Amino acid sequence: SQTIHQWPATLVQPVGSPLSLECTVEGTSNPNLYWYRQAAGRGLQLLFYSVGIGQISSEVPQNLSASRPQDRQFILSSKKLLLSDSGFYLCAWSFRSLNTGELFFGEGSRLTVL
Amino acid sequence: AQTVTQSQPEMSVQEAETVTLSCTYDTSESDYYLFWYKQPPSRQMILVIRQEAYKQQNATENRFSVNFQKAAKSFSLKISDSQLGDAAMYFCAYNARGGAQKLVFGQGTRLTINP
Numbered sequence: 490s491q492t493i494h495q496w497p498a499t500l501v502q503p504v505g506s507p508l509s510l511e512c513t514v515e516g517t518s519n520p521n522l523y524w525y526r527q528a529a530g531r532g533l534q535l536l537f538y539s540v541g542i543g544q545i546s547s548e549v550p551q552n553l554s555a556s557r558p559q560d561r562q563f564i565l566s567s568k569k570l571l572l573s574d575s576g577f578y579l580c581a582w583s584f585r586s587l588n589t590g591e592l593f594f595g596e597g598s599r600l601t602v603l
Numbered sequence: 604a605q606t607v608t609q610s611q612p613e614m615s616v617q618e619a620e621t622v623t624l625s626c627t628y629d630t631s632e633s634d635y636y637l638f639w640y641k642q643p644p645s646r647q648m649i650l651v652i653r654q655e656a657y658k659q660q661n662a663t664e665n666r667f668s669v670n671f672q673k674a675a676k677s678f679s680l681k682i683s684d685s686q687l688g689d690a691a692m693y694f695c696a697y698n699a700r701g702g703a704q705k706l707v708f709g710q711g712t713r714l715t716i717n718p
Contacts, residue, residue, distance in 0.1 A: 538705055
């Protein structure tokens with residue numbers, strides 16, 4: 490069976506510090522990968538998605554970047570955090586070859602920027 | 604661009620009663636998927652139910668069922684015999700068939716179950 494893990498679960502960072510959130514998927518190959526952000530009391534906004542190694546598409550202009558150094562690894566980064574980067578970040582994956590439309594989500598990472 | 608609208612920020616229901624959560628969407632596509640996801644306090648998103656647009660029959664999963672009205676672009680979720688464990692944020696989501704399979708979410712409805 491497939492599993493997805495993301496870490497850290499909770500992070501408190503000062504403004505201007507760097508960020509690295511990591512996500513890995515196990516039990517499948519060539520997944521599509523996604524990073525979503527959920528602001529307090531809001532819906533989910535798609536930040537980045539990737540259909541393959543090194544292939545990153547950004548959905549919204551922002552202070553964040555994403556990388557996919559390996560097939561099942563997806564990293565969300567920032568060089569200098571802003572207060573507005575606070576939120577709950579969710580990594581997700583979907584089958585690339587089997588088009589079910591469904592995304593499978595990780596446990597999430599709560600980021601607080603002070 | 605596709606949009607998903609949930610007009611009920613909060614809903615409450617008595618335990619064992621039935622509640623319906625509303626969702627409308629806008630798309631020019633004819634083939635797509637619709638989903639209801641549940642986000643309990645643990646914050647992990649859990650799939651509740653899935654509907655394929657080309658299927659006229661409404662999806663059902665145990666106590667959860669949908670009313671899919673394609674022409675009206677409406678996709679409501681009915682929860683029967685509500686249980687305390689159903690308390691969560693519920694998100695309606697849309698995904699066009701094909702491409703990168705990007706889910707578009709509504710703003711969510713917070714469901715409270717009163718004992």
